[in-house]
Amino acid sequence: MNKDEYLKELRKLLRKLPKEDREDIISDYEEHFTIGMEKGRTEEEISKALGNPKNVAKQIKADHMVKKAEDKPSVGSIIEAILAIMGLGLFNLIFVAVPVLVVVAIIITLFVIGFVMIFGGIYWVLLPLLSFIFPKLLLAPSIGPNTSVLMDSLFTMLGGFAVTIGGILLVVAMVFVSKWFYELMIRYLKLNLRIIEGRKKDI
Amino acid sequence: MNTQFKKGVLELCVLVLLDRKDCYGYEMVDEISKNISISEGTIYPLLKRLKKEGFLDSYLKESQGGPPRKYYQLTTLGKVKKEELVKEWRSFSVGVNNLLYSEITNDSGAIKDE
Numbered sequence: 309m310n311k312d313e314y315l316k317e318l319r320k321l322l323r324k325l326p327k328e329d330r331e332d333i334i335s336d337y338e339e340h341f342t343i344g345m346e347k348g349r350t351e352e353e354i355s356k357a358l359g360n361p362k363n364v365a366k367q368i369k370a371d372h373m374v375k376k377a378e379d380k381p382s383v384g385s386i387i388e389a390i391l392a393i394m395g396l397g398l399f400n401l402i403f404v405a406v407p408v409l410v411v412v413a414i415i416i417t418l419f420v421i422g423f424v425m426i427f428g429g430i431y432w433v434l435l436p437l438l439s440f441i442f443p444k445l446l447l448a449p450s451i452g453p454n455t456s457v458l459m460d461s462l463f464t465m466l467g468g469f470a471v472t473i474g475g476i477l478l479v480v481a482m483v484f485v486s487k488w489f490y491e492l493m494i495r496y497l498k499l500n501l502r503i504i505e506g507r508k509k510d511i
Numbered sequence: 512m513n514t515q516f517k518k519g520v521l522e523l524c525v526l527v528l529l530d531r532k533d534c535y536g537y538e539m540v541d542e543i544s545k546n547i548s549i550s551e552g553t554i555y556p557l558l559k560r561l562k563k564e565g566f567l568d569s570y571l572k573e574s575q576g577g578p579p580r581k582y583y584q585l586t587t588l589g590k591v592k593k594e595e596l597v598k599e600w601r602s603f604s605v606g607v608n609n610l611l612y613s614e615i616t617n618d619s620g621a622i623k624d625e
Contacts, residue, residue, distance in 0.1 A: 329559075336536055336555045339581060343537040346577065358552035367556040375563055501560075 310351040311341045314361060321365035325372055333368060366395050374497050381490055383412070393500050404496070411489065418482050425475025432468030436461030521549065521557060523600055526585065526593035529567065535580040558583060566592050 309317070315334055322330045337358065344354040358364070373389040390405055440461070524543050528534055534542070536558060540551045561567045566589035571579040585593065 333555060333559060336558070336581065337552075339535070339578075340537050340540070340551070340555075342578065343535075343580075354551075357550070359550040361552075364552045364556060367553070368559065371556060371560045371563070 309355040311338075311345075311355065314341075314351075314355040314358070318361040318365060321361060322368060325369070329372065337364075366392070370396055370501060374494065374501060377497070378494050386490065386493055389497055393497055408493065415482060415486050415489065419479065422475045422478035422482060425471050425478065427475075429468045429470070429472030429475060432471065433465050435468075436464050520547075520600075521554070522561070523593075523596045525554070525557060525561065526566070526589060526596060529583055529585045530590065530593050533582045533584040535582050539583075561589070565589075 315337060318337060319330065319334055322333065340358065341351065341354055345351065370389070370392040373385070373392040377385040377389040390408070394405070521543070524547070525539060528539055528542055536555060539558075540549070540554050543549055543554070544551070558567065562569060562583075566586060567583050568586055569581050569583050572582050574580050
């Protein structure tokens, strides 16, 4: 591979990166070629010593994705980062990715339960009021034939309040849990990057 | 050389070199290759990562008769990181050397309980 082919290939592999980052790294390799040729090496020698552009690109992309997941936290960016690191050949991440997905599913489920509790609770609070205003449209669930409608409504409303507060507490707790889990993931991914930099066969 | 040995060491080498003087990429590759066999391409992603993490800075400087070269230099944060890694490396290598070259001094061979 000569210089132009090497740089063209690298540029193509890095096309998903921001233009500024891509041109920055391309200029580094261009400089490497220029200086190497000044020292009397051929383009082919240099591109061989640089290693396969695919490996170079994978490394750069994985670094970039992890940094992005750190700066702009989102489920999408962490998945991108995991995929990029898996592309480097770290198979242990397959065993990580599945538990991660399970934990993410549990977190989402708990969020949904929290919101259902909040809105369900509000509905229970409002139900007796609504049934008071529109007695024919909505009927408050009656506990027994002997309890008065007023007591019935009061119980329903109190229950509704309790459920709403429970839901809010659950959602707040889940916000903290997901933040903590996200930071843990980023730290793990960074650790993996450091290991792969040393493990790659052609380092 | 065993590739496992190079784990993390390249980062240490780069930081130590740059602590001595500002270098351009090719210079660093050249200097490191004299001592350890590395694939020349791997140093640039590393330099980029170290720069993004705030350990390095870069600037352009004219060269004789050629286009300007990109020099890398350590930041204050990078100096702290370098000290930290050197310290870690020292205690690690001393420990390994002890195991490799020292006589077994503990006659009983038992590990003392603290």
